Amino acid sequence: MGEQDDRGLTRIQRRNRELILEGALTVFSNSGFRGATIDQIAGEAGLSKPNVLYYFASKDEIHKTLLTTLLDMWLAPLSNIDPEGEPLQEVLDYVAAKLRMSRQYPRESRLFAYEILRGAPHLTEILGGRLRGTVEDAVAILQDWMQSGRLRNVEPHHLIFSIWSMTQHYADFEVQVRAVLGKGHDPFSEAQEFLDDLYRRLLSP
Amino acid sequence: MGEQDDRGLTRIQRRNRELILEGALTVFSNSGFRGATIDQIAGEAGLSKPNVLYYFASKDEIHKTLLTTLLDMWLAPLSNIDPEGEPLQEVLDYVAAKLRMSRQYPRESRLFAYEILRGAPHLTEILGGRLRGTVEDAVAILQDWMQSGRLRNVEPHHLIFSIWSMTQHYADFEVQVRAVLGKGHDPFSEAQEFLDDLYRRLLSP
DNA sequence: CCAATTATTGACCAAAGAGTCAGGATCAGG
DNA sequence: CCTGATCCTGACTCTTTGGTCAATAATTGG
Incomplete structure (x- = not known):
């Protein structure tokens, strides 16, 4: 997937944001915005829910970013x-x-x-x-x-x-x-x- | 819309089931299954939420019927x-x-x-x-x-x-x-x- | 190797929303 | 105009879920 504004992001940030967007793509594309849950996205990404929200302020922001x-x-x-x-x-x-x-x-x-x-x-x-x-x-x-x-x-x-x-x-x-x-x-x-x-x-x- | 198994339904039942399905069609087609709420359907149909559930056992049943x-x-x-x-x-x-x-x-x-x-x-x-x-x-x-x-x-x-x-x-x-x-x-x-x-x-x- | 920064999480909270229910209103047939 | 059946609703429960936070763990740069 194509994130490129890596300005000032740490290695971990880059990797985890990528994992989240990748997982979110799977979940959103299967269930739609309302049908998707942050827990599912976290699961797909292999992270905990609070950790997902550490990288993105809200479900909405993940979706919009995607x-x-x-x-x-x-x-x-x-x-x-x-x-x-x-x-x-x-x-x-x-x-x-x-x-x-x-x-x-x-x-x-x-x-x-x-x-x-x-x-x-x-x-x-x-x-x-x-x-x-x-x-x-x-x-x-x-x-x-x-x-x-x-x-x-x-x-x-x-x-x-x-x-x-x-x-x-x-x-x-x-x-x-x-x-x-x-x-x-x-x-x-x-x-x-x-x-x-x-x-x-x-x-x- | 095309309900026809009116067998044994009262006038009120027929009318309200029709109102509910009509409202549900609007709501489901705008928001999808997960995005739709029974409250919205009730609102669209001009009925209360419990009343909607008096005619259909669940949101799922409304959807499947539709x-x-x-x-x-x-x-x-x-x-x-x-x-x-x-x-x-x-x-x-x-x-x-x-x-x-x-x-x-x-x-x-x-x-x-x-x-x-x-x-x-x-x-x-x-x-x-x-x-x-x-x-x-x-x-x-x-x-x-x-x-x-x-x-x-x-x-x-x-x-x-x-x-x-x-x-x-x-x-x-x-x-x-x-x-x-x-x-x-x-x-x-x-x-x-x-x-x-x-x-x-x-x-x- | 030691702060300071960054990353992670368990335990919460609050809101939304599905579904229940007891009791009251309405209606249809007699 | 009475009564049993049908209809309706306020108030409720329970679950899910988005989001917070304080405390802990890792990491990084000096």
């Missing part, structure tokens, strides 16, 4: 779309990157899913601010590609929503996906194939 | 796919129906989203049972259409997942969608257009 710390990493792929790249391939790469993240970081996906479901009390400024900005940048690139006829014309915001929803679906609703598919399936690699085909069809000019 | 009561309604559109219909149109109708439900019943959508995120403790049997069965029926129809060349060949399970995820996204993550789009948008009608185009492209033989 969200803001992870948001950059979560949004990174969207900023990686290269305006100079081959349009279709850039989009397909983005889709693949998002799907890989759902497979590799399902806890992060669920953490954000819970938060947004709740109405995103800890993210409201960010949603209308940084997130929106990042999306607009990507939208501008997409629009440019579409206007120059190198990508088929579709509404770019909803294109992005579709990518988010379909890729994250495999992390957030994994229980359902697996239950419906039954055994002997690899949801993620099947999804990769499906999505590649889908966006190729949708976006080929 | 889920099982609403599941049928939620799944209905999938069973409405007509094997005799025009394949592409049938799928497009299903997509439209699901999107309409997201717009009209966002609370239901979020209720299920929360439950599945949690790992679906109240739905496990159903997921692998009734839901899976319903999906398999639809899959069979789709496969038939695809084999006879009336619909383009894609993996039908993932086709269904894609419909679920994209349509429910607009209900479950509405905060995010609105924040990203900004004012002056009608997410749902834009989505309708986008999805119609998408599935037409994907599935036209």
